[in-house]
């Protein structure tokens with residue numbers, strides 16, 4: 001697929017400028033139609049979703065979520081890092097959420113790399129990152145250990161409704177992971 005200047009300029013937002021310019025233009029169209037929903041910051045469904053940042057995962061569409069329904073916390077892998085615990089703690093203690101849903105997915109990039117990635121970075125830039133890569137081999141097991149990290153966090157108020165899933169990027173279906181397996 002070409003994005004050269006010879007393409008008919010049917011949508012200037014898609015052909016001119018940088019990708020950020022395109023997004024800013026899209027925002028202007030969005031804001032032109034936007035009406036203040038008058039919502040509170042507290043998620044309507046009292047749920048926080050922790051998911052991989054994968055571009056193929058449209059969380060709101062896949063879970064039937066609407067604006068204002070949930071907190072969305074995303075990173076590479078949907079991994080429960082200290083920073084995710086930080087967000088969940090604020091979500092529960094300051095903004096009233098009670099349920100946590102974890103979403104990993106098929107074909108995740110974190111299955112294709114290893115912790116060796118940190119060493120490679122050190123060799124390249126002279127400094128090893130303090131963070132773990134959090135690579136995994138078995139997506140089901142990684143969902144299980146992620147659920148356990150949430151359930152055992154001393155900072156969270158609600159650890160009784162924590163469920164984990166693998167989203168299939170080819171069918172759009174969620175598969176629930178049994179924490180006990």
Ligand SMILES: [Zn+2]
Pocket residue numbers: 052053054076077078105107108109110
């Ligand atoms: Zn992923």
